[in-house]
Amino acid sequence: MALSQGAVRRLLGYLTHYRLSFWLAVTLMALSAVFQSVLPVIMGKATDEIVAGNRAGLEESVLFLLVFVVLMFASGMLGQRIFAKVSQQALFDLRTSLFSRMQDLSLNFFDRQPIGELMSRVTSDIDVIDQFFSNSFQNVMQAVVSIVVVTAFMLWLSLSLTLLVYTVLFALLVFIWIVSHISGPIFTSLQEHLSRLNGYAEEHIEGQKVVLAFMQEGRSVDEFSAISKQAAQAGGRASFTALVTLPASTSTANLQSVLLLVVGGILVIHGRIELGLLVSFLGLSRGITGPLAHVFTSYSMLLNAIAGAGRVFSILDEEPAVADPPGAPAMPPLHGDVVFDHVDFAYVPGRTVLSDNSFHAGPGQVFGLCGPTGAGKSTIINILTRYYDIQKGAISIDGTNIASVQQDTLRIQVAQVLQVPFLFSDTIMENLRYARRDATDEECIAAAEQAGAHGFIMAQPDGYQTFLSDGGAGSLSQGQRQMLTIARAMVANPRLLILDEATSNVDTRTEKLINGGLLKLQEGKTSFIIAHRLATIRHADTILVINKGEIIERGSHDELMGKKGFYHTMFMSQFRGKLSGVAGID
Numbered sequence: 040m041a042l043s044q045g046a047v048r049r050l051l052g053y054l055t056h057y058r059l060s061f062w063l064a065v066t067l068m069a070l071s072a073v074f075q076s077v078l079p080v081i082m083g084k085a086t087d088e089i090v091a092g093n094r095a096g097l098e099e100s101v102l103f104l105l106v107f108v109v110l111m112f113a114s115g116m117l118g119q120r121i122f123a124k125v126s127q128q129a130l131f132d133l134r135t136s137l138f139s140r141m142q143d144l145s146l147n148f149f150d151r152q153p154i155g156e157l158m159s160r161v162t163s164d165i166d167v168i169d170q171f172f173s174n175s176f177q178n179v180m181q182a183v184v185s186i187v188v189v190t191a192f193m194l195w196l197s198l199s200l201t202l203l204v205y206t207v208l209f210a211l212l213v214f215i216w217i218v219s220h221i222s223g224p225i226f227t228s229l230q231e232h233l234s235r236l237n238g239y240a241e242e243h244i245e246g247q248k249v250v251l252a253f254m255q256e257g258r259s260v261d262e263f264s265a266i267s268k269q270a271a272q273a274g275g276r277a278s279f280t281a282l283v284t285l286p287a288s289t290s291t292a293n294l295q296s297v298l299l300l301v302v303g304g305i306l307v308i309h310g311r312i313e314l315g316l317l318v319s320f321l322g323l324s325r326g327i328t329g330p331l332a333h334v335f336t337s338y339s340m341l342l343n344a345i346a347g348a349g350r351v352f353s354i355l356d357e358e359p360a361v362a363d364p365p366g367a368p369a370m371p372p373l374h375g376d377v378v379f380d381h382v383d384f385a386y387v388p389g390r391t392v393l394s395d396n397s398f399h400a401g402p403g404q405v406f407g408l409c410g411p412t413g414a415g416k417s418t419i420i421n422i423l424t425r426y427y428d429i430q431k432g433a434i435s436i437d438g439t440n441i442a443s444v445q446q447d448t449l450r451i452q453v454a455q456v457l458q459v460p461f462l463f464s465d466t467i468m469e470n471l472r473y474a475r476r477d478a479t480d481e482e483c484i485a486a487a488e489q490a491g492a493h494g495f496i497m498a499q500p501d502g503y504q505t506f507l508s509d510g511g512a513g514s515l516s517q518g519q520r521q522m523l524t525i526a527r528a529m530v531a532n533p534r535l536l537i538l539d540e541a542t543s544n545v546d547t548r549t550e551k552l553i554n555g556g557l558l559k560l561q562e563g564k565t566s567f568i569i570a571h572r573l574a575t576i577r578h579a580d581t582i583l584v585i586n587k588g589e590i591i592e593r594g595s596h597d598e599l600m601g602k603k604g605f606y607h608t609m610f611m612s613q614f615r616g617k618l619s620g621v622a623g624i625d
């Protein structure tokens with residue numbers, strides 16, 4: 040419970056951040072509740088005037104009634120309007136901080152969480168929080184004000200009738216307390232089930248090609264309905280408890296009226312109280328049960344919001360695993376002298392992926408990395424750009440240990456071209472400029488020419504201003520998109536370049552086109568090129584052969600061929616594959 044209180048307080052913090060508007064809205068809404076509570080008292084007074092046959096008094100009371108109705112309406116409307124603005128702003132802030140947190144989190148956070156579940160979390164949790172802000176919070180607040188004001192009026196009018204109202208109320212509260220203790224955990228589990236369900240659906244829709252390719256549709260459907268069934272059961276239990284609360288509070292309200300009529304009626308008949316007092320009490324007692332019923336029907340919403348907020352905050356509180364040391368300096372402009380010194384690394388503690396890796400790449404040198412799938416090639420790149428921290432040894436660039444500087448200032452000086460080209464939904468020109476905002480149009484066009492992309496860009500409907508919807512997936516081929524990412528890297532023109540299987544997804548003819556651009560891109564940069572097709576790294580100054588996380592051979596292509604070891608065997612098998620026209624090897 041301590042956690043959920045913390046979550047509520049934090050949620051409210053997003054609202055109270057807009058202090059002035061928030062309190063203005065709350066004051067207006069509270070005033071509206073006060074005005075509403077006054078109405079039954081005036082009604083009672085009007086009744087007494089009627090009984091006394093005082094026409095002038097009746098007119099006065101009716102006038103008061105009208106004034107208060109207008110005041111109640113005006114303050115309520117205004118308060119709600121201001122509150123809606125504040126809550127939308129608060130929601131926007133929450134979304135923004137969540138999004139930027141997710142961008143900051145290191146990759147290993149996403150290794151631990153299915154991405155579909157995370158997306159579902161962010162969208163559906165924010166939705167329930169929205170409902171909390173725009174509904175539950177107001178209900179609870181107005182209910183508290185009404186109950187306090189109404190109780191004050193009741194005590195002022197008659198202590199004994201107040202006690203009567205409260206006795207019935209107490210019974211209701213006990214009942215609700217029991218129900219809420221049963222339904223609380225049910226709602227939390229419902230939300231968790233739903234989130235799992237969404238996560239599963241999203242992942243399997245995204246991965247549908249794979250599902251179909253392995254003919255696993257049946258299995259997906261079975262798994263989905265199993266999860267779905269659990270969610271439905273939790274939903275059934277949750278809605279039962281919600282269904283019980285509303286009739287319970289309505290019946291209590293009616294029971295209360297009956298009791299008041301009986302007890303109050305006898306008192307009126309015996310001349311102990313005025314009829315007006317009884318009328319006031321009948322109205323006032325509704326001013327307690329009504330708001331309470333509201334609160335309890337939005338109770339499930341409140342629990343949902345607390346559960347959602349708890350999960351959202353758990354993301355916000357997640358510390359990036361790769362953290363900058365306090366006061367870390369920026370990485371100075373790179374020359375590109377890279378040293379791996381006895382580096383050990385594991386993604387998961389205890390499961391070593393790289394062991395004792397050492398090498399030195401001087402500025403401007405081209406390093407080729409090859410080896411079987413899963414050997415650890417991409418991992419070397421991941422730790423060089425500090426997406427993960429290493430467990431042992433040291434990685435330094437230009438003599439600076441990369442763990443001692445701000446990670447962003449390192450990454451921004453490295454250009455990467457990965458296996459799957461990633462472009463943003465923006466114009467071609469803006470995509471080229473992405474890594475260096477101040478690049479001129481001319482520089483971008485020159486880079487596109489060097490990368491061999493100028494021709495097909497000009498053939499697009501709007502040339503460089505062509506908008507790439509869906510990151511160009513619809514209008515450009517994979518090879519063309521890769522050429523754009525190469526041009527983008529050229530515009531950035533960093534000292535350190537990483538190519539991770541940049542051409543393994545394109546056909547041989549396109550590869551030839553792209554290779555020219557890639558070779559130009561490497562000029563004057565320390566380059567790490569991971570290649571599946573060994574011909575791509577034949578020109579490298581040094582080739583590292585990685586197997587099972589260890590560097591088992593190193594040297595130039597000619598040296599490695601001379602050794603007749605692992606590299607020689609790999610190269611020859613690819614070469615033979617090509618000669619016999621079998622493309623299966625690569």
Ligand SMILES: Nc1ncnc2c1ncn2[C@@H]1O[C@H](COP(=O)(O)OP(=O)(O)O)[C@@H](O)[C@H]1O
Binds near residue numbers: 150413417
């Ligand atoms: N995010 C990760 N979490 C845990 N293990 C990983 C992760 N990424 C890669 N691995 C494991 O690390 C090893 C090396 O992977 P990787 O560097 O991607 O190989 P390569 O690029 O040489 O094909 C593999 O056994 C792989 O399963």
Ligand SMILES: [Mg+2]
Binds near residue numbers: 417418
């Ligand atoms: Mg890889």
